[in-house]
Amino acid sequence: MSAQKAVLLSAVQPSNRLTVGNYLGALKNWVRLQNEYDCLFFAVDLHTITLRQDPKALREQTYRAIATYIAAGIDPAKATLFIQSHVPEHAELAWVLTCFSYMGELNRMTQYKDKSAKEGSNIPAGLFIYPTLMASDILLYGTKLVPVGSDQKQHVELTRDIAIRMNNIYGGDLFVVPEPFIPPSGARIMSLQDPTSKMSKSDPDPNSAVYLTDTEDQILKKVKRAVTDSGTEITYEDTKPGVKNLLDIQAAITGKSHPELVSSYAGKMYGHLKVETAQLLAQELAPIRTKTDELLKDLSYLDKLLQDGAEAARSRAQVTLARVYDRLGFVPGRYPRRSF
Numbered sequence: 339m340s341a342q343k344a345v346l347l348s349a350v351q352p353s354n355r356l357t358v359g360n361y362l363g364a365l366k367n368w369v370r371l372q373n374e375y376d377c378l379f380f381a382v383d384l385h386t387i388t389l390r391q392d393p394k395a396l397r398e399q400t401y402r403a404i405a406t407y408i409a410a411g412i413d414p415a416k417a418t419l420f421i422q423s424h425v426p427e428h429a430e431l432a433w434v435l436t437c438f439s440y441m442g443e444l445n446r447m448t449q450y451k452d453k454s455a456k457e458g459s460n461i462p463a464g465l466f467i468y469p470t471l472m473a474s475d476i477l478l479y480g481t482k483l484v485p486v487g488s489d490q491k492q493h494v495e496l497t498r499d500i501a502i503r504m505n506n507i508y509g510g511d512l513f514v515v516p517e518p519f520i521p522p523s524g525a526r527i528m529s530l531q532d533p534t535s536k537m538s539k540s541d542p543d544p545n546s547a548v549y550l551t552d553t554e555d556q557i558l559k560k561v562k563r564a565v566t567d568s569g570t571e572i573t574y575e576d577t578k579p580g581v582k583n584l585l586d587i588q589a590a591i592t593g594k595s596h597p598e599l600v601s602s603y604a605g606k607m608y609g610h611l612k613v614e615t616a617q618l619l620a621q622e623l624a625p626i627r628t629k630t631d632e633l634l635k636d637l638s639y640l641d642k643l644l645q646d647g648a649e650a651a652r653s654r655a656q657v658t659l660a661r662v663y664d665r666l667g668f669v670p671g672r673y674p675r676r677s678f
């Protein structure tokens with residue numbers, strides 16, 4: 339970690355096992371970017387309770403998420419790794435940001451519209467204000483870059499709006515205004531069963547997603563069963579969302595361009611594309627799965643790492659929160675009296 343490097347921060351909700359969408363849209367890019375930035379990566383347990391969670395599963399998945407970050411290549415000696423609820427400043431700043439965000443803008447969030455539509459008439463209020471907690475995650479650490487999949491772009495943009503709004507009132511140096519980093523391929527991996535909707539960890543159909551816990555055999559079966567389109571020619575087009583999705587997965591893993599991949603499939607059948615995509619996925623994910631399972635055997639190692647991570651994160655978060663409270667006019671008490 340170096341004070342000169344810009345801050346990069348990102349997180350995953352441990353609301354289920356992670357999918358290859360989470361990996362290609364987010365995690366793989368964290369690994370690519372980690373050496374150029376001062377990085378913080380965490381598991382956002384406070385976010386998961388916006389919908390009901392099974393406590394036992396949540397605890398297991400939270401450890402698993404952190405183990406997966408390391409297994410995927412995040413260096414715990416360089417990046418700060420922690421669990422969101424271990425740093426209470428996240429919830430505190432979220433309250434402040436909630437007071438500076440508007441019902442109208444929160445109501446426009448696509449993810450809120452999608453998720454609340456499934457909840458009937460009892461929509462948890464947390465689901466509505468969730469983006470202000472995410473804004474808090476980001477703004478607490480003076481984050482410059484937020485590598486996420488395209489579904490989270492709107493939340494990062496809202497974070498920017500809130501930061502600029504408060505900077506205009508309380509001084510331009512109150513918050514660093516962050517930017518999203520959306521990868522050129524893999525930013526939106528689609529469901530294998532319905533390639534017009536996003537692959538999601540919360541999809542009740544386990545065949546819709548490849549999980550990072552899946553074995554080679556499971557991956558092969560799921561990808562072979564993936565819904566493709568009518569026709570036989572392999573092209574990268576919106577009218578062929580199933581084929582497009584498999585090509586996207588390949589592009590995100592190999593770094594090859596779509597035209598390059600399409601020309602390598604000239605004269606080949608969908609079956610070829612499916613088997614080769616499955617093989618690439620299996621090769622990429624096998625070492626991550628094995629390493630994750632190994633790490634999960636030693637929870638005391640993870641606990642120590644997470645405790646150190648939370649302490650490091652907390653001391654940074656407190657500086658921001660103290661500055662915000664001071665600018666708002668709160669009487670100093672918890673934090674030493676100083677002028678910001």
Ligand code: TYM
Nearest residue numbers: 348349350351359360363364472486487490525526527537
């Ligand atoms: P979450 O847990 O839904 O997803 C974690 C990351 O995976 C990306 N992602 C995808 N990328 C490509 N294709 C997909 N099908 C796909 N599904 C998910 C997401 O864009 C995300 O980058 N609110 C966030 C977590 C969060 C956060 C933060 C992220 C909380 N605080 C601060 C960044 C910074 C979420 O629910 O992600």
